[in-house]
Amino acid sequence: xxxxxxxxxxxxxxxxxxxxxxxxxxxxxxxxxxxxxxxxxxxxxxxxxxxxxxxxxxxxxxxxxxxxxxxxxxxxxxxxxxxxxxxxxxxxxxxxxxxxxxxxxxxxxxxxxxxxxxxxxxxxxxxxxxxxxxxxxxxxxxxxxxxxxxxxxxxxxxxxxxxxxxxxxxxxxxxxxxxxxxxxxxxxxxxxxxxxxxxxxxxxxxxxxxxxxxxxxxxxxxxxxxxxxxxxxxxxxxxxxxxxxxxxxxxxxxxxxxxxxxxxxxxxxxxxxxxxxxxxxxxxxxxxxxxxxxxxxxxxxxxxxxxxxxxxxxxxxxxxxxxxxxxxxxxxxxxxxxxxxxxxxxxxxxxxxxxxxxxxxxxxxxxxxxxxxxxxxxxxxxxxxxxxxxxxxxxxx
Amino acid sequence: xxxxxxxxxxxxxxxxxxxxxxxxxxxxxxxxxxxxxxxxxxxxxxxxxxxxxxxxxxxxxxxxxxxxxxxxxxxxxxxxxxxxxxxxxxxxxxxxxxxxxxxxxxxxxxxxxxxxxxxxxxxxxxxxxxxxxxxxxxxxxxxxxxxxxxxxxxxxxxxxxxxxxxxxxxxxxxxxxxxxxxxxxxxxxxxxxxxxxxxxxxxxxxxxxxxxxxxxxxxxxxxxxxxxxxxxxxxxxxxxxxxxxxxxxxxxxxxxxxxxxxxxxxxxxxxxxxxxxxxxxxxxxxxxxxxxxxxxxxxxxxxxxxxxxxxxxxxxxxxxxxxxxxxxxxxxxxxxxxxxxxxxxxxxxxxxxxxxxxxxxxxxxxxxxxxxxxxxxxxxxxxxxxxxxxxxxxxxx
Numbered sequence: 147x148x149x150x151x152x153x154x155x156x157x158x159x160x161x162x163x164x165x166x167x168x169x170x171x172x173x174x175x176x177x178x179x180x181x182x183x184x185x186x187x188x189x190x191x192x193x194x195x196x197x198x199x200x201x202x203x204x205x206x207x208x209x210x211x212x213x214x215x216x217x218x219x220x221x222x223x224x225x226x227x228x229x230x231x232x233x234x235x236x237x238x239x240x241x242x243x244x245x246x247x248x249x250x251x252x253x254x255x256x257x258x259x260x261x262x263x264x265x266x267x268x269x270x271x272x273x274x275x276x277x278x279x280x281x282x283x284x285x286x287x288x289x290x291x292x293x294x295x296x297x298x299x300x301x302x303x304x305x306x307x308x309x310x311x312x313x314x315x316x317x318x319x320x321x322x323x324x325x326x327x328x329x330x331x332x333x334x335x336x337x338x339x340x341x342x343x344x345x346x347x348x349x350x351x352x353x354x355x356x357x358x359x360x361x362x363x364x365x366x367x368x369x370x371x372x373x374x375x376x377x378x379x380x381x382x383x384x385x386x387x388x389x390x391x392x393x394x395x396x397x398x399x400x401x402x403x404x405x406x407x408x409x410x411x412x413x414x415x416x417x418x419x420x421x422x423x424x425x426x427x428x429x430x431x432x433x434x435x436x437x438x439x440x441x442x443x444x445x446x447x448x449x450x451x452x453x454x455x456x457x458x459x460x461x462x463x464x465x466x467x468x469x470x471x472x473x474x475x476x477x478x479x480x481x482x483x484x485x486x487x488x489x490x491x492x493x494x495x496x497x498x499x500x501x502x503x504x505x506x507x508x509x510x511x512x513x514x515x516x517x518x519x520x521x522x523x524x525x526x527x528x529x530x531x532x533x534x535x536x537x538x539x540x541x542x543x
Numbered sequence: 544x545x546x547x548x549x550x551x552x553x554x555x556x557x558x559x560x561x562x563x564x565x566x567x568x569x570x571x572x573x574x575x576x577x578x579x580x581x582x583x584x585x586x587x588x589x590x591x592x593x594x595x596x597x598x599x600x601x602x603x604x605x606x607x608x609x610x611x612x613x614x615x616x617x618x619x620x621x622x623x624x625x626x627x628x629x630x631x632x633x634x635x636x637x638x639x640x641x642x643x644x645x646x647x648x649x650x651x652x653x654x655x656x657x658x659x660x661x662x663x664x665x666x667x668x669x670x671x672x673x674x675x676x677x678x679x680x681x682x683x684x685x686x687x688x689x690x691x692x693x694x695x696x697x698x699x700x701x702x703x704x705x706x707x708x709x710x711x712x713x714x715x716x717x718x719x720x721x722x723x724x725x726x727x728x729x730x731x732x733x734x735x736x737x738x739x740x741x742x743x744x745x746x747x748x749x750x751x752x753x754x755x756x757x758x759x760x761x762x763x764x765x766x767x768x769x770x771x772x773x774x775x776x777x778x779x780x781x782x783x784x785x786x787x788x789x790x791x792x793x794x795x796x797x798x799x800x801x802x803x804x805x806x807x808x809x810x811x812x813x814x815x816x817x818x819x820x821x822x823x824x825x826x827x828x829x830x831x832x833x834x835x836x837x838x839x840x841x842x843x844x845x846x847x848x849x850x851x852x853x854x855x856x857x858x859x860x861x862x863x864x865x866x867x868x869x870x871x872x873x874x875x876x877x878x879x880x881x882x883x884x885x886x887x888x889x890x891x892x893x894x895x896x897x898x899x900x901x902x903x904x905x906x907x908x909x910x911x912x913x914x915x916x917x918x919x920x921x922x923x924x925x926x927x928x929x930x931x932x933x934x935x936x937x938x939x940x
Contacts, residue, residue, distance in 0.1 A: 162591050
C-alpha cells in the first residue's frame with residue numbers, strides 16, 4: 147500500500163438518527179419516495195428518461211395548477227430555482243420591487259442586484275402580509291419591471307392572502323410577478339393560472355416531502371418571452387433558461403447532467419400529490435396544522451400570525467418568557483428525536499418555527515409535537531399547560 | 544371531488560429499464576450508494592448532519608489528494624461546481640485563459656464571460672492535449688489572472704499529461720489555476736496539492752459513481768483569499784462561496800437547504816474510494832479500461848487518443864466507415880440495455896464515447912461492452928472483427 151492509499155480516512159457506516167421532521171424543512175420523506183431514490187439510474191439522455199421528464203412536467207403543472215409549458219424541476223435546491231427565476235427574468239437595468247416583510251424578500255433583493263437589476267422595496271413589517279393598496283402605491287411610485295412577493299413566508303409563518311389583488315396591481319403597471327411558493331406548493335391553496343402569477347418557484351423538501359435537489363419552477367409564456375428576448379445572456383450558465391429550453395424542450399439536447407435520482411424522487415412525490423388530489427391535500431394540511439395550532443394555543447402559547455393570514459405549513463409560535471428557544475429545540479431533539487426550529491432574522495429568539503408539511507402532516511406527528519414541546523417548555527421553566535395543549539390538539543384532530 | 548382534484552394526472556409506477564451505464568456518465572451506482580440514497584433525512588442543521596458534513600469534507604480531501612480546508616460538495620450537478628469555481632474566482636475585469644481543445648473549454652469561456660471576465664484562448668486542436676510551451680506563450684502574451692484547463696476531456700477522451708508543467712507556467716505568470724477534473728476525480732491519477740492546482744471541480748456521477756446532485760470542489764488558501772477579498776460580490780447568490788463559508792465553515796449558519804440525501808450518497812461513494820485506496824482505484828481504472836481498449840483495437844477500431852494521452856475513464860473510439868454512430872448506440876441500448884454515447888461538438892459523428900468509470904469499471908461490463916459493440920457494428924454493416932475484439936479484451940483482463 148502506498149502513502150496515499152494508507153492515509154485513507156476511516157469513516158464508519160452512515161447511521162443518522164431517526165428524526166421526526168417538524169421544522170421548516172426538510173420534512174419527513176414518504177417511504178415510496180425514499181424507495182424511488184434507490185432506483186438504479188438511467189442516463190440523462192436515455193429515451194426512458196425523456197418520458198420520465200415529461201411525466202414530471204405534467205405532474206408539476208397539476209401541482210402548480212397551471213398549463214404553463216415552461217414548468218420544470220431545476221437542478222438544485224429551492225434557492226437554485228429562486229435564482230433561476232430572478233436571474234433570468236431580471237435583466238441588467240431592470241427594476242425589481244421586493245417586499246420587506248420577511249427573510250426571503252431580502253434574498254430576492256440580493257439575487258436581483260446580482261442579476262444587474264435595481265431593487266426597490268415595498269414596505270411591510272416582518273410578520274405582516276402585503277397590503278394590495280400599499281403594493282399599488284409602490285408600483286405607481288417605482289414603475290418596476292418585475293414584482294416579487296413571498297406567498298408563504300417561512301421566517302414568519304405568514305400566508306399572503308388575496309394574491310389576485312397583488313398580481314392585478316402589478317399587471318396594471320406592466321410588471322411581471324414572481325412568487326416565492328417554497329412553503330406553499332403542495333400544502334396550501336395555490337393557483338398559478340387562476341391567480342395570474344407569471345413565475346413561481348418552489349422547493350421539494352417542504353410540502354412535497356421530497357429530498358432537496360430538484361426544485362419546481364414555472365413560467366408563463368409572457369415571462370418566457372422576456373427571458374428568450376434578453377439582450378444580454380443571464381449571468382448564470384447553469385441556470386440559463388434559454389439553454390435549459392434545449393434540454394427540457396423538444397430538442398432534448400445535452401446541457402448539463404440532470405440529477406436523475408432527484409427527478410425520480412420528485413416524480414414519486416408528485417404522484418403522491420396527484421393520488422391524494424391537490425385540494426384534498428390542501429385541506430389535510432389545514433386540518434392537521436389546525437390541530438397543531440389548537441395544541442399550541444391550548445397550552446397557552448401565542449401564534450405569531452393571526453387567523454386571517456396564518457400559514458398552516460409553517461407555524462410561528464411565540465417563545466414564552468423565561469425560556470431559551472435554542473435550549474427548547476435542543477431538548478425535544480435530544481429526548482424525542484423531533485426537529486423543530488428557532489426563529490430567523492428579525493424574529494430570532496422570539497418564535498419557534500414548527501412545520502406541518504407533506505408527509506410530516508400526520509396526526510401522530512402533530513400529537514407528538516404538541517406533547518414534546520409542552521414537556522420541554524415545562525421542564526425548562528416555561529409557564530405552560532402541557533395537558534391543556536395535548537387535549538386541545540386531540541379535540542381538533 | 545372538485546375539478547382540480549379530478550384532473551390529477553394518472554402517472555404509473557417508476558419502472559425505468561435496467562441499464563448498464565458505459566457512457567460518459569452517469570456511471571452505474573454501487574448498491575451501497577443506492578441504499579444510502581434511501582436513508583430517511585435529518586435536517587440540514589441537525590448536529591448529526593454537521594458531523595456528516597465534516598466526514599464528507601475529509602473524504603473529499605483524500606480523493607482530491609489535498610489538504611485544502613476549502614473542500615466541499617456544491618449543491619448541484621458538476622456544472623454547478625464548475626460555475627461555483629469560475630464565478631467566484633473570476634472577477635469583473637479579470638482575464639481568464641481557457642483552452643480550445645475540447646467541449647468543456649468552451650463552457651469555461653461562457654461562464655467566465657458571464658462572470659464579467661474577459662476570455663482569451665490558448666490554442667490547441669480538439670483531441671490534442673495542451674503543450675506547456677504553448678500555454679507559456681499564451682500566458683506571456685495575455686497575462687491572465689486565471690488559467691483554466693481540462694484534466695480529462697470527456698468530449699475527446701484526452702488526458703492532459705504533465706499537469707505540473709502547466710501549473711508552474713501559470714504560477715510563473717501569477718495566474719491562478721482552475722482544473723476541470725470532472726472525469727478524472729476518483730478514476731485517474733490526480734494530486735491537487737502535489738501538482739499545485741489552485742481550484743479543482745468535479746462531478747459525482749463519473750468516476751465516483753454517485754448520482755448527480757452534490758459536486759466536489761476544492762480551493763487553495765490563495766484562491767479562497769482572492770474569493771474572499773472580491774470588490775464586487777459574485778453574480779450568483781446560490782453559489783457564492785463567501786456565503787457558503789458560513790455554512791461549511793465553523794459558523795454552520797443557514798445559507799440554503801443542503802441536498803441532504805445527495806450528501807449521504809457522496810459520503811458512501813467516497814467511503815468506497817477510501818476503502819479501495821485511491822491509487823489502487825486509479826490502477827483498476829487503467830487496467831479495466833486497458834482491456835476495453837484492447838478489445839476495441841482487437842476488433843479493428845481506432846482510439847481517438849494515442850497511448851500517451853489516452854484517458855482510461857472515457858474512451859473515444861473512432862466510428863468505422865459505413866455505419867451510423869447513432870444507430871449503433873441505439874442498437875446496443877435496445878438489445879443489451881447498454882448505454883454508450885455518440886460524439887459531441889467537433890467530434891460528433893466521428894467517435895463513440897465509452898466510459899469506464901467507478902463501479903461501472905468491472906470485468907463483466909467491459910466484456911459486455913466489447914461484445915455488444917462488436918455485434919452491433921457487424922449487424923449494421925461495419926467492417927469489424929467482433930471475435931478478435933472479445934479475445935483481445937479477455938487476454939488483457
